Amino acid sequence: xxxxxxxxxxxxVGTVRELTQNNFKPRALKYMDGTFPWxxxxxxxxxxxxxxxxxxxxxxxxxxxxxxxxxxxxxxxGCYVTAMAVMGEVGVQTKIIDAFAPESIKRRLLPAVxxxxxxxxxxxxxxxAGTDVSNxxxxxxxxxxxLVLNGVKTLISRVDExxxxxxxxxxxxxxxxxxxxxxxxxxxxxxxxxxxxxxxxGGENLAEIRFENCELPLENxxxxxxxxxxxxxxxxxxxxxxxxxxxxLAEGAFExxxxxxxxxxxxxxxxxxxxxIRFKLADMYREIEAARSILYRACATANPFxxxxxxxxxxxxxxxxxxxxxxxxxxxxxxYGFTDEYPVSRxxxxxxxxxxxxxxxETLKELVGKMILANFGVDGFLGLNTF
Numbered sequence: 210x211x212x213x214x215x216x217x218x219x220x221x222v223g224t225v226r227e228l229t230q231n232n233f234k235p236r237a238l239k240y241m242d243g244t245f246p247w248x249x250x251x252x253x254x255x256x257x258x259x260x261x262x263x264x265x266x267x268x269x270x271x272x273x274x275x276x277x278x279x280x281x282x283x284x285x286x287g288c289y290v291t292a293m294a295v296m297g298e299v300g301v302q303t304k305i306i307d308a309f310a311p312e313s314i315k316r317r318l319l320p321a322v323x324x325x326x327x328x329x330x331x332x333x334x335x336x337x338a339g340t341d342v343s344n345x346x347x348x349x350x351x352x353x354x355x356l357v358l359n360g361v362k363t364l365i366s367r368v369d370e371x372x373x374x375x376x377x378x379x380x381x382x383x384x385x386x387x388x389x390x391x392x393x394x395x396x397x398x399x400x401x402x403x404x405x406x407x408x409x410x411g412g413e414n415l416a417e418i419r420f421e422n423c424e425l426p427l428e429n430x431x432x433x434x435x436x437x438x439x440x441x442x443x444x445x446x447x448x449x450x451x452x453x454x455x456x457x458l459a460e461g462a463f464e465x466x467x468x469x470x471x472x473x474x475x476x477x478x479x480x481x482x483x484x485x486i487r488f489k490l491a492d493m494y495r496e497i498e499a500a501r502s503i504l505y506r507a508c509a510t511a512n513p514f515x516x517x518x519x520x521x522x523x524x525x526x527x528x529x530x531x532x533x534x535x536x537x538x539x540x541x542x543x544x545y546g547f548t549d550e551y552p553v554s555r556x557x558x559x560x561x562x563x564x565x566x567x568x569x570x571e572t573l574k575e576l577v578g579k580m581i582l583a584n585f586g587v588d589g590f591l592g593l594n595t596f
Contacts, residue, residue, distance in 0.1 A: 225256075264319075287461065293559075307319065356427060372396055446511070448523070453504060
């Protein structure tokens with residue numbers, strides 16, 4: 210069985226790689242203070258990357274999850290902050306608007322996303338509830354022909370830059386997971402305030418948002434009936450894009466390690482001549498290739514959203530692999546690897562986020578474990594067809 214990228218995939222990956230290595234990577238250090246990478250975003254908009262997840266009728270490229278993951282993987286090899294900013298435009302919030310929003314909202318926002326003129330954000334986590342969505346308190350009441358939104362969301366990316374926010378919320382105070390839907394709110398809505406800010410070790414800025422009696426048009430109710438199940442299906446896209454960034458970070462760290470092992474000398478020879486370093490590089494390569502296989506396989510299940518169990522397995526494996534590989538890259542670089550001037554330290558800090566966002570490793574292992582006990586075939590392991 211042979212796997213090859215198509216000519217179109219090779220072309221766009223090659224274009225993004227050139228842009229990343231020549232432009233984004235040299236600029237990466239300056240974004241570690243939380244500065245949003247606007248110049249990178251505009252360059253990616255110019256080649257159509259921001260519209261990858263947007264259908265052609267709204268000005269996008271209408272590309273699939275696999276194509277999007279390939280591009281994010283390439284960007285992450287040079288700049289984690291830029292990769293995360295792009296995931297905000299091609300990820301769950303865009304998918305939710307495309308899949309569920311009324312036509313008027315699609316036509317207002319999606320063409321602007323493609324041009325880099327509208328940054329989107331998703332609001333899920335609350336101060337007292339992250340993975341435990343059944344404990345969400347943010348609520349949108351339907352009052353006549355409008356919505357009234359109240360609540361607090363925290364650890365939200367791109368708050369200062371975003372024009373629109375997809376907010377996971379209760380609808381009419383309905384209890385439990387079945388009561389969760391989502392609404393869209395735009396910046397500048399009265400009652401929308403930023404109440405706290407956080408700077409991450411990866412370089413991004415996050416913030417807390419408070420909604421106090423925010424009145425919204427009824428069309429801003431994006432998902433209501435069977436809301437949580439539908440939203441979670443869309444969210445499985447994120448569980449392929451997040452690990453694509455983890456894979457790219459590991460590959461970037463590996464590339465730096467190979468170069469350093471060739472150039473750095475000790476005891477009269479390059480450190481790559483020492484078996485201990487070669488073993489490290491061999492293990493890093495093996496882990497990267499295994500992660501690539503499981504991620505690409507999960508991406509290939511998307512129709513239009515990925516299989517939840519394949520995506521969960523890919524996310525956990527890639528997230529944890531990336532931490533190991535980037536850590537070893539620092540070890541290979543010695544003391545220099547611990548400095549900001551060498552990119553491997555930034556790769557490591559970015560890798561630490563992967564297993565926290567988009568579903569923690571513990572949550573996803575529990576999901577997969579339950580599925581195995583319920584469905585695993587008594588005749589033995591049959592691969593993808595088992596599930």
